[in-house]
Amino acid sequence: MAYDLLIRGGRVVDGSGLPSYVADVGVKDGKVVAVGKLNDGAARVIEAAGLAVSPGFIDHHTHLDAQMLWDPYGTCEPQHGITTVVMGNCGLSLAPTRSGIEDAIVKSFVRVEAIPRFALEAGVKWNWHSYGEYLDYLEGKLGINVGGLVGHIAVRHNAMGEDAVERKATGAEVQKMRGLVLEAMEGGALGMSTNRNERHMREDGKPVASRLADDEEFFGLCDVLAERNAGVIETILGRNKIEHFEFYHELAKRTQRPVLWQSLQHRWAEPNLWREQLDAVEPIFRAGYQAYGLSHTVPLVRHFDLTNCQVFDEFPTWKNLMFLPVEVRKQAFADPATRQKMRADLASPAPTNFHRRWDIPKVEKVVKPENQKYVGKSIEQLAKMQNKDPLDAFLDLALDEDLATVFWNANNGGDWNAMGKILRSPYVLVGTSDAGAHVQFGADFGYGTILLGLWVRERQVMTLEQAIHKLTFHVASIFGLQGRGLLRPGYAADFAIFDPKTVQAHEPEWANDYPAGSKRLVQRCVGMHYTVVNGTVIHEDGRMTGDLPGQVIRGPLYRQQKAAA
Amino acid sequence: MGVSFIPVARIGELSPGSVKEVDLGGRQVLLAFVEGKYFAFSRHCPHEEADLKAAGQFLDGTTIRCNNHSYCYDLKSGECTLPKGAAPLTVLPAEERGEEVCIRLEW
Numbered sequence: 325m326a327y328d329l330l331i332r333g334g335r336v337v338d339g340s341g342l343p344s345y346v347a348d349v350g351v352k353d354g355k356v357v358a359v360g361k362l363n364d365g366a367a368r369v370i371e372a373a374g375l376a377v378s379p380g381f382i383d384h385h386t387h388l389d390a391q392m393l394w395d396p397y398g399t400c401e402p403q404h405g406i407t408t409v410v411m412g413n414c415g416l417s418l419a420p421t422r423s424g425i426e427d428a429i430v431k432s433f434v435r436v437e438a439i440p441r442f443a444l445e446a447g448v449k450w451n452w453h454s455y456g457e458y459l460d461y462l463e464g465k466l467g468i469n470v471g472g473l474v475g476h477i478a479v480r481h482n483a484m485g486e487d488a489v490e491r492k493a494t495g496a497e498v499q500k501m502r503g504l505v506l507e508a509m510e511g512g513a514l515g516m517s518t519n520r521n522e523r524h525m526r527e528d529g530k531p532v533a534s535r536l537a538d539d540e541e542f543f544g545l546c547d548v549l550a551e552r553n554a555g556v557i558e559t560i561l562g563r564n565k566i567e568h569f570e571f572y573h574e575l576a577k578r579t580q581r582p583v584l585w586q587s588l589q590h591r592w593a594e595p596n597l598w599r600e601q602l603d604a605v606e607p608i609f610r611a612g613y614q615a616y617g618l619s620h621t622v623p624l625v626r627h628f629d630l631t632n633c634q635v636f637d638e639f640p641t642w643k644n645l646m647f648l649p650v651e652v653r654k655q656a657f658a659d660p661a662t663r664q665k666m667r668a669d670l671a672s673p674a675p676t677n678f679h680r681r682w683d684i685p686k687v688e689k690v691v692k693p694e695n696q697k698y699v700g701k702s703i704e705q706l707a708k709m710q711n712k713d714p715l716d717a718f719l720d721l722a723l724d725e726d727l728a729t730v731f732w733n734a735n736n737g738g739d740w741n742a743m744g745k746i747l748r749s750p751y752v753l754v755g756t757s758d759a760g761a762h763v764q765f766g767a768d769f770g771y772g773t774i775l776l777g778l779w780v781r782e783r784q785v786m787t788l789e790q791a792i793h794k795l796t797f798h799v800a801s802i803f804g805l806q807g808r809g810l811l812r813p814g815y816a817a818d819f820a821i822f823d824p825k826t827v828q829a830h831e832p833e834w835a836n837d838y839p840a841g842s843k844r845l846v847q848r849c850v851g852m853h854y855t856v857v858n859g860t861v862i863h864e865d866g867r868m869t870g871d872l873p874g875q876v877i878r879g880p881l882y883r884q885q886k887a888a889a
Numbered sequence: 890m891g892v893s894f895i896p897v898a899r900i901g902e903l904s905p906g907s908v909k910e911v912d913l914g915g916r917q918v919l920l921a922f923v924e925g926k927y928f929a930f931s932r933h934c935p936h937e938e939a940d941l942k943a944a945g946q947f948l949d950g951t952t953i954r955c956n957n958h959s960y961c962y963d964l965k966s967g968e969c970t971l972p973k974g975a976a977p978l979t980v981l982p983a984e985e986r987g988e989e990v991c992i993r994l995e996w
Contacts (some may be wrong), residue, residue: 344964435956438944438958523958523959523960523961523971523972524959526957529948562972573917624937634931634933634935634979637979638976638977641982641996643979644981644995645994646914646916647895647914647918647981647992647994648893648994648996652893653914656890656891659890661890664891665890677935677975677977726938762957764943764944765939765940765957766937766957834936
């Protein structure tokens with residue numbers, strides 16, 4: 325057989341951003357060997373007519389460091405077309421470690437990433453010390469490809485023990501940390517991450533170790549990457565205001581490494597911040613340096629009716645009404661004097677997170693057939709149709725349907741125009757799935773399938789080709805993932821094969837698949853038909869095949885050393 | 890317009906540090922008895938809607954932290970104290986009236 329796998333007749337979206345085209349894809353020994361009209365035989369053929377065939381997606385912002393030890397797929401990553409993940413973000417990694425500091429690392433993961441302690445204790449066996457040994461331990465046990473960043477927190481504890489959460493480092497300790505970062509990079513780390521977010525404490529209430537680092541220490545560690553011309557610097561500094569961009573500029577200029585900062589998103593409470601952030605970051609790129617902002621694709625949407633609504637809780641009269649017994653509430657909604665108080669609430673000058681705009685909330689579902697004509701209309705449009713004040717139109721419709729009318733509102737990510745500009749920006753790295761973290765509170769494995777379903781198909785803020793580029797080669801380029809992220813001969817045969825007409829993430833749901841029988845939230849998907857890793861199908865229409873073709877992806881210093889050897 | 894006092898617990902029903910789930914007009918509310926005072930607040934964190942019954946942790950008499958992303962809220966005002974300026978937690982006034990703890994709602 326010429327090929328191990330032949331994907332026939334799909335629309336190839338190759339990750340470059342160039343226009344897609346119909347072609348067959350031939351795979352041999354885990355790599356793409358031919359793209360075009362292929363007539364030779366294959367051990368397995370996937371008929372992909374009507375489907376898109378793209379490089380597998382690369383989830384660059386995960387906390388799967390622990391989960392990959394018991395779950396070779398990082399479930400539910402492959403269900404969403406993800407074939408490669410990067411762990412070790414936000415200063416948190418499980419290596420380097422040494423005897424006696426393991427619990428300090430656990431304490432940080434438990435609090436910052438909200439991973440249950442009993443899951444970590446049951447699932448992490450600490451069979452390594454160095455970062456390279458940690459990656460070695462994963463070799464041969466993976467269903468997807470895995471790379472990682474070395475976390476400043478583990479590095480600091482390694483050098484300073486518990487003093488890492490108490491004080492500034494000495495010069496000798498900074499030197500020791502620099503050695504540990506270099507060792508990690510030579511062992512295969514893709515870069516370094518740090519965390520100065522003021523919210524990020526350990527389980528015992530102490531700040532995570534990296535928060536005690538001063539600029540001298542932080543820059544000293546980043547200089548290791550600069551001196552070796554390798555790796556990315558991922559940060560969560562709690563600094564996303566305009567005055568902070570000088571810091572990112574200085575860091576990017578000093579190191580000439582890609583710097584990642586968190587985060588950039590549209591919020592009604594600060595509706596122009598995203599634009600100011602993009603304006604602030606542009607000069608950094610124009611000067612020749614790289615400082616990518618991370619942004620999410622998942623809008624914070626609320627579907628509500630007036631029997632159970634927290635959208636207006638920032639307004640005192642509204643809030644109290646929403647907790648009244650429903651019959652009392654209905655009487656109040658009908659009362660002109662109460663409406664006047666509600667109107668006054670909305671007009672008060674106090675700043676709120678709610679946008680106070682009637683052109684954003686929409687009628688989503690109605691009960692009565694005669695109200696069907698209002699579905700999809702904003703409250704502002706509804707008011708115009710009825711020649712009423714928006715507040716009156718809103719409440720009258722709800723009362724007419726016994727408060728059962730369902731409305732839609734978006735806070736973060738609710739401005740399609742803004743989201744389009746953010747997601748299309750070349751300075752924005754799409755995706756903060758946080759996979760492997762906050763496992764009992766949320767699940768955003770589907771950030772990519774939401775990009776394809778919501779933002780490409782429904783909102784049309786970008787083309788399919790642009791979106792695939794953002795999910796694949798854009799990430800691979802920044803993180804230096806050699807041979808990944810494009811569907812071209814010579815590249816790894818990592819594919820997402822999906823139906824662009826149907827692909828979409830489901831709402832999260834509970835599962836009992838974590839260590840020690842603990843629960844967590846997972847997220848399924850429709851329209852993702854096959855996920856292929858290094859030429860082997862690992863996911864087929866919602867079913868995992870059980871194969872483990874994943875590889876550890878090591879960074880440039882490791883590759884250089886290996887090549888030299 | 891009016892005022893309602895809605896009873897949600899008997900005095901003595903909650904032990905110190907405990908939390909009671911309350912349905913108030915179809916909304917899920919938590920009533921906490923902390924350091925001799927009652928606090929009523931929305932069950933869901935305003936940041937990303939984590940269930941504070943599971944994720945909430947009292948730091949002192951008047952602060953609750955959501956252990957999902959470590960957002961902290963003042964239970965008296967609902968103000969987000971960490972990070973400052975984020976969306977507030979919905980809080981409701983809880984009062985002892987006779988033998989009962991009541992939520993005062995004015996509209």
